Amino acid sequence: MSALDQELRRRAYEEKERLGKIASSDPYRQHFHIMPPVGLLNDPNGVIQWKGTYHLFFQWQPFHTGHGAKFWAHVTTRDFVTWEEEDIALAPGEWYDRNGCYSGSAIAKDDQLCLLYTGNVRDEHGDRETYQCLAVSKDGKVFEKKGVVAHLPEGYTAHFRDPKVWEKDGTYFMVLGAQTEELKGSAVLFRSENVTEWTFLGPIAGAGSGSLGSFGYMWECPDLFSLGEADVLLVSPQGLEADGTEYQNKHQAGYFLGCLNTDTPEFQHGEFTELDRGFDFYAAQTLVDDKGRRILFAWMAVPDQQEDGHPTHDYHWVHCMAMPRELSLSGGKLIQRPLPEMKALRTDQQRGRLHLSRSAGRLPVKDAARTEVLLEDIFTESGFEVAIRGTARFIFNPKEGMAVLERTAFNGEEKETRSCAITDVHTVQLFMDASSIEVFLNDGEEVFSARYFPFPGNDEVTVTSGGNTEMNVAIWTLL
Numbered sequence: 001m002s003a004l005d006q007e008l009r010r011r012a013y014e015e016k017e018r019l020g021k022i023a024s025s026d027p028y029r030q031h032f033h034i035m036p037p038v039g040l041l042n043d044p045n046g047v048i049q050w051k052g053t054y055h056l057f058f059q060w061q062p063f064h065t066g067h068g069a070k071f072w073a074h075v076t077t078r079d080f081v082t083w084e085e086e087d088i089a090l091a092p093g094e095w096y097d098r099n100g101c102y103s104g105s106a107i108a109k110d111d112q113l114c115l116l117y118t119g120n121v122r123d124e125h126g127d128r129e130t131y132q133c134l135a136v137s138k139d140g141k142v143f144e145k146k147g148v149v150a151h152l153p154e155g156y157t158a159h160f161r162d163p164k165v166w167e168k169d170g171t172y173f174m175v176l177g178a179q180t181e182e183l184k185g186s187a188v189l190f191r192s193e194n195v196t197e198w199t200f201l202g203p204i205a206g207a208g209s210g211s212l213g214s215f216g217y218m219w220e221c222p223d224l225f226s227l228g229e230a231d232v233l234l235v236s237p238q239g240l241e242a243d244g245t246e247y248q249n250k251h252q253a254g255y256f257l258g259c260l261n262t263d264t265p266e267f268q269h270g271e272f273t274e275l276d277r278g279f280d281f282y283a284a285q286t287l288v289d290d291k292g293r294r295i296l297f298a299w300m301a302v303p304d305q306q307e308d309g310h311p312t313h314d315y316h317w318v319h320c321m322a323m324p325r326e327l328s329l330s331g332g333k334l335i336q337r338p339l340p341e342m343k344a345l346r347t348d349q350q351r352g353r354l355h356l357s358r359s360a361g362r363l364p365v366k367d368a369a370r371t372e373v374l375l376e377d378i379f380t381e382s383g384f385e386v387a388i389r390g391t392a393r394f395i396f397n398p399k400e401g402m403a404v405l406e407r408t409a410f411n412g413e414e415k416e417t418r419s420c421a422i423t424d425v426h427t428v429q430l431f432m433d434a435s436s437i438e439v440f441l442n443d444g445e446e447v448f449s450a451r452y453f454p455f456p457g458n459d460e461v462t463v464t465s466g467g468n469t470e471m472n473v474a475i476w477t478l479l
């Protein structure tokens with residue numbers, strides 16, 4: 001480890017020590033979401049189950065609540081409920097990563113845990129350089145950097161990053177997010193026999209190729225895996241134009257279903273679908289566990305979108321992960337369900353049936369800063385809305401075939417909405433943490449995620465219907 005690496009770690013721990021108490025005292029600190037101890041969190045990195053333990057690393061800026069030269073922070077769990085904070089995995093202390101150990105992934109090989117990540121560098125003129133780098137660990141705690149293992153191929157700008165690695169029949173593959181010299185977003189593929197020497201195979205999908213016309217100037221954080229009958233390419237494209245209810249966020253996170261041919265190489269695919277219909281969801285990455293489950297993590301924010309507006313900056317921290325989701329495929333669509341492990345958080349159950357007839361019913365929520373509400377067997381003619389803590393509303397309008405999440409913008413003034421087309425809503429599962437809400441519709445058919453900043457003591461959750469609506473209601477306070 002270089003002297004600079006050691007010094008950066010020392011300073012990061014010092015910052016945590018200095019400001020951690022202030023961060024912890026924020027009423028908007030989350031209860032069941034991963035957050036940075038201080039500073040800024042962004043993408044999930046290196047998600048893997050290794051020797052029984054789930055590892056999650058994340059992009060971390062310990063020194064302030066903006067972006068910059070990122071570290072990899074590291075947390076582990078065996079049950080998705082209790083998380084251990086591990087030592088810093090990577091600090092930006094080498095010539096090839098000195099402006100950030102940017103996003104990447106993990107893979108097990110020869111009894112070692114290997115991390116593939118992007119070394120982000122700015123040269124003396126401020127021009128960007130990019131290196132794909134390797135670090136290895138024998139114990140899953142201390143990582144030894146092995147340096148640069150892949151260089152920028154011709155035809156691409158230095159916006160070339162976020163390696164996701166997997167192994168198939170003894171060969172390793174790595175998909176990266178890229179920008180072509182024509183400034184088109186792209187996903188490219190590398191191959192290796194040993195994870196230390198990589199051969200560039202070429203682009204597999206991108207703006208202006210296959211069925212895609214203009215489709216963004218940069219693709220970030222790709223992931224590629226098989227699920228049931230299909231191969232799935234997750235990607236976070238930048239530069240899509242808003243189109244009706246689609247692409248309302250500043251940048252998107254979504255997927256293509258298709259078929260990967262690593263020989264040609266090519267990923268033939270259908271249309272792009274957004275993973276989440278809410279305000280805050282980006283850079284999704286997955287792991288497969290020993291139960292065969294495909295589990296997805298994502299950053300519950302979008303780059304350059306109201307990032308400065310979070311009130312948590314005053315407490316020296318910003319952003320969190322979305323709840324992990326289990327993926328499955330049904331009818332040509334990704335289904336995303338909360339992990340069953342989250343049920344272990346439930347306490348203090350209340351159940352009942354709600355009958356509304358041009359009326360409103362306040363739910364007996366005890367602590368709306370940590371609550372799950374499950375609305376099931378919903379029968380509604382005219383639709384209904386759930387008003388949450390005076391700061392958000394979920395609305396189902398069957399006449400328009402539309403579900404909407406509205407929230408008060410972070411400046412506390414205007415209302416903003418995100419919506420999706422859906423003709424029938426029979427189940428709504430809401431997870432409310434101190435400063436976030438995640439709404440799962442119809443057991444994972446659609447999901448809306450959002451940060452919000454309600455008045456901390458406000459526990460008001462009310463269901464209203466302009467006609468006749470009935471539903472079963474279950475409410476839990478989450479540990």
Ligand code: FRU
Nearest residue numbers: 043059070102103161220283
């Ligand atoms: C996505 C991203 C990645 C990059 C990382 C830097 O949010 O821009 O492309 O590796 O964040 O923190």
